[in-house]
Amino acid sequence: MPEAMRAKGTLTIYDVASRAGVSIASVSRVLNGQGTPRAETREKVMRAVQELSFVPDGAARALSNGLKEVVGVVFRRGGEQLFEGEDESFLFIDVINRGIEVGAQRHGFDLLISSVGFNDDNVAARIAALAGKADGLILHDRMLSAVGIARLADMVPIVTLAGSPSSASINVRCDNESGIRALVQHLVIDHGYRSLGYVSGRADSPDNRTRSRAFAAEAAGAGAEIDTGPAWHGNYSAAGGATVVTSLLDAGRKLPRAILCANDQTALGVIYALAQRGIKVPQDVAVTGFDDVPVARHLHPPLTTVRQPMQELGARAFEALYSRINAAAGKPDIVLPVQLVVRESCGCPPNPTALSGTALLARDGQLR
Amino acid sequence: MPEAMRAKGTLTIYDVASRAGVSIASVSRVLNGQGTPRAETREKVMRAVQELSFVPDGAARALSNGLKEVVGVVFRRGGEQLFEGEDESFLFIDVINRGIEVGAQRHGFDLLISSVGFNDDNVAARIAALAGKADGLILHDRMLSAVGIARLADMVPIVTLAGSPSSASINVRCDNESGIRALVQHLVIDHGYRSLGYVSGRADSPDNRTRSRAFAAEAAGAGAEIDTGPAWHGNYSAAGGATVVTSLLDAGRKLPRAILCANDQTALGVIYALAQRGIKVPQDVAVTGFDDVPVARHLHPPLTTVRQPMQELGARAFEALYSRINAAAGKPDIVLPVQLVVRESCGCPPNPTALSGTALLARDGQLR
DNA sequence: CGCTTACCGGTAAGCGCTTACAGGCATCGG
């Protein structure tokens, strides 16, 4: 395959050196600001670089100094059948990635992106290949088993998002417990709802497990009844949320006064299914989400949820990885605060200052 | 800086070779399926690779065979002040990127992502650095001047999105002319509107120029009056669209019966500003967008617009780049078809089968 | 005026991998 870039007369540091009339070492030194080149030398080199519009080869550089300045990011891309509006789901991931990128750029790193389909066979192989091209990896939720992560982790530094910390990898997540607590308290104390249900996310998601556990604990603490069981298992998708409601209703079960959902997507489906059956939100049943994805405010009614600082989640993940790449150790479990966002799906009145739909607002500075 | 990954006992092909009791050449051959290694040799190598969980270094590989299997993607990230809901704007770019990635993965390539802020100083330098790490570059709209692109293009293959083709670079765009034509005809012929206005995008955008020109030509052809002038210059943002309407109104100008917007974001702002002044859409003034971003259907009223095949735009951009990387030439100007999406902002009645809000629909297969 | 000291710049050795080339061994034919 060498014919690939050979075709274009690849220019190298040698070309620059000979044009500038100096040695390749000098060129390298000027380009990297090492040593103390004489002003004249520096100028000759710079001129040659300009004239040839030379760009040093990243691969050679990486090979030589053992640093690629690249971080790999791996995530799942959606499944096959989607709810309309579910396109937005990738927004969640994309916003986090944007945050990673912001952090990365501060250190001259770039992001090497690789998504994995839900039924791709060779996930581990693909991730390994990515690892070979990067200095470290950031894995979104549920990409690899714990052992998979462990194995990978002694090849390259690893940071997981919404996973679990391990001896070898760092995890970054938001404060699920506080978010659920705020939600439960708002529903039970402020609204006085006595019965609650929780539509879970995927069973293998640490975030989901934490939220689920926090839900049970908080509800008990607040003295509310909770409705649980396998019928309440969702999978983070809108379709999953809709299915839960539909089958609950078909089984003749009475719904609790308020339903908490594992994430906003699920809430979207729950609200839809409720509407299908003529059940009013929030008059008959209140519904809440988790994440505060951008569509949340466009739903009818606007969704009460918990905002995760998504950009910052990404930025912190990069920072953690970066220090790990530089051999610095750091806390293996990074937890970011969340914020309750009260809209109308919980039963609160419309907030007159925040028009849903197309309001003109300066954006709250989430990060930086 | 060599201490970076040196810290982790970097394992190399030599380690694998000695553990397997063969030469590094054999290891390489097995790993790449070159030559005809004996079954026994292959097995010994594979076992050693497994046991050590060895992953070949991408940089060394790239240096050796002149192919990094990485494409760089560069785009602008939004400015500072945004409309609420404008977050979605990056969805447009992200969907295209997703398309690029799908195409890339088919050939074992990964995406190296780099966004550029609106007032970053050293854009050219950053892009050049990226070029050094990739086999080719895909540039989103308005990243670099024509000469900038030309200079870059004799370093690495370049594909631009929504730009202009040049002797050195390939461009991929959608069929703006047809989209505008469909819109104008729908408004003039189907609805009978006789006066039209066009809120433009940024003046330096080829897409915008094409749309603007097509608008004038089609309107003239259809016998409609058009309202133009500097007051109609927007900039692709919602704020820009709102400003156009507001200043038109403040200047006491009468609005045309229908307003076409350069993109959906602009339409969002136009609809907002109109609502502010108590002007009804579509009863008083019809409004249309361009792009069909996911929020378009959530607006009030749902936005009539032109759908760009965003995923496919990305996929095609990659394919073009890929063949260019392999020295194959190809058409320098790739144009993809668009589709008129009629909703309610043009004055059409609600479509009962397509509920806005949270309808449950299988998604129309845009691409694969 | 000659020697030390500093400062630059050049030479060359790798970084981990692919692959052209050549050598070894076994098999097959004469």
Next chain:
DNA sequence: CCGATGCCTGTAAGCGCTTACCGGTAAGCG
């Protein structure tokens, strides 16, 4: 039974860059 013919496998060169090391020149000092 010996030479020819392949089929594998190993050796080594080189991809483009960084940097340790060393030699040369000029400046500083006695």
